Amino acid sequence: MTDRTTPTLDGITPVPQSPAGIRAGRRRIIESIRALRRLLNKRGAFETADRRRLNREARDRDRAETAHTGELHRIEAQRARQQHSLTLDLNSLDGKREQQETQALAVLRRGFIERRLRNTPLTVSELNGFGTGLIRDLAAQGIRTAADFTGVTWDRSPNGEGGNVLYIHRADGHRIHVNGIGQHRGRPLTEWRQAALARAEARAPHTLPPDERHRVSEIIEAERTRLREESAKATRAAETARAEADRHHAEALERLTTTERDAARLAAERRAEFDTMAEQLLALQRELSAHIDRHGDAGLRVRRAQRRALRPIPAAPTLSAVPSPRSPVDPARTAGVAAPSPSLGDRARLGWLLPILYFGFTTVVGVGELGDNTAPLAVMIASRLLALAITLELLRLWLPRVRRRSPGPMPAGIGWQSTGVFLTLAAAGMFADEKSDVFAAACAVSVLAALLLLAGTGHRIGKAQGGQDTDTTPSA
Known part of the structure; x- marks a missing residue:
């Protein structure tokens, strides 16, 4: 026989309850269970959103690491290019010294030969077959020394009549023709200049003087010092750029960590709320079961509702990387771990x-x-x-x-x-x-x-x- 009484506050005097009161009390418990179930049904959407959050955080960290690695590679590649170019310049300084010494010697010899030729005048005694008149005509055309002309050639006459004539090429690039100087006088003039040029080349210096060699060495050493300073400057610039990149990367990671920590805290609080609601739902189900045991069947209308209310609570779809705040945590697994590493998850094929x-x-x-x-x-x-x-x-x-x-x-x-x-x-x-x-x-x-x-x-x-x-x- 079903006992339709409930204990009073002092737990002594039983007070009988009417069927309407029993049904009302049971409906109240069932409605509370329904309300909690509706709230717990939102846990799946919450876990899906939290998984997306973890995936987004993992992608943000991957992007930050990729950007940092790319920046370091760019800085290192730029430094390597600069160092390679400076090393080539440093290695070429010895060859550059020889080149500059050769150029300086050539300039020195050219100047000496030019001076010697200018100090070799055209005279009657030096040129056989040339009289004073021809020497004066050559001087009138600007040819007074061996440095004033470079050679002679045959070509057509200026007026186009009379056949070919002898032209004398001046040092400034112009050519002149002097009446009276033909083939028989052009050869002695050319041989005289070649002889003067040979004597000047033979007497020209074949090595650089010590002062010129010292001047070239100073130029090379100054260039070497400049290149070494540029190499050290490039190294310092690369180190500064790396330090700046590391600082920006650390700031980005700190911002991500702060955002992740706040989001994880809010997610943990939300999971705690769901766990609390689940415990409340279990308590209400136990209370409903006790009510059924105490008062028995409350009618056909309540029977289906109470069966639905006593359904087991579905398992919470929590992520393995994010344990529930109420679930036990293995300290051996979490020791030394600052934060969980979210996984991007498997995608459908x-x-x-x-x-x-x-x-x-x-x-x-x-x-x-x-x-x-x-x-x-x-x-x-x-x-x-x-x-x-x-x-x-x-x-x-x-x-x-x-x-x-x-x-x-x-x-x-x-x-x-x-x-x-x-x-x-x-x-x-x-x-x-x-x-x-x-x-x-x-x-x-x-x-x-x-x-x-x-x-x-x-x-x-x-x-x-x-x-x-x-x-x-x-x-x-």
Whole structure:
């Protein structure tokens, strides 16, 4: 017999309760359980958003590390280029010293030869066959010494008459013709200048004087000192740039760490609220069970509501990298770890596009309607509706899981279910084929399709209750 009394505040005097009061009290407990369940149902969306947050934080850290590494590589490459160029310049200084000494010696010899030629005047005694008049005519044309002309050539006369004449090339690039100087006088003039040039070259210095050599050495050493200073300056600039890059990287990581720490704190507080609501829900379920044991059945209307209220609490889809604040934490695992390293998660495979495209195509063309076959109207409608339903279901499951911001594996058993639907459509097409005798094969395919559908459904329900989802390779 059911006891319809409740203890008073002092726990001594039992007070009988009416059936209406019992039902009201039970409804109050059930409504409280419903309200808590509605709040707990938001935990899945919260965990999904928190996973996206962790993925976003991981991407931000990867970007910061990549940018820092790229900046260091750029600084090192620039420093290496500068050092290589300066090293080549330093190594070429010895060759540059010899080049400058050679150039200085050439300038010194050229100046000495020029002076010697200018100090060698044209005289009657030096040139056989030249009289005072010709010497005076040459001087009038600007040729007084061996340095005033470079040689002689034969060419047409200035007026174009009389054949070729002898031209004397002055040092400034002009050429002149002096009447009375032909081939018999041009050869002695050329030989006289060549002899004067040979004497000047023989007496010209063949080595640099010590003061000139010292001047070239000073120039080379000054260039060497400048290059070494530039090398040291490039090294210091690279070190400064690296230190600046490290500072910016540390500041960026500090900002990311602060943001992550605040977000993790808020997430932990939110998880604690969900855990508290779960404990409250368990307490209310225990209270409802005690109320049922104490007062028995409260009527048909309350019976279904109390069965729904006593359903087990679904497992919280928490991430392994983010433990619940109320769950025990292994200190050996967390020792020396500053913060959890979020994982980007598994994404659904692109191979699921094949069954999606196949079922979408079947939605348009149906089964058993290719060629000359005409399927019954019921098969035409049912096959299209079934193909459309599985297409929408696969798209609903696959699209959110293939995105970078919300990756996740496909639910377990969906591959078996897709294969079962594929075989079901194939069997329907075989049954609708009136020209081939495939009834036995169609029956076998139908049985296999039913087994796959049952196995996939059972596997999916079992994994959903256990809170585990695994990605399965599509067989259809």
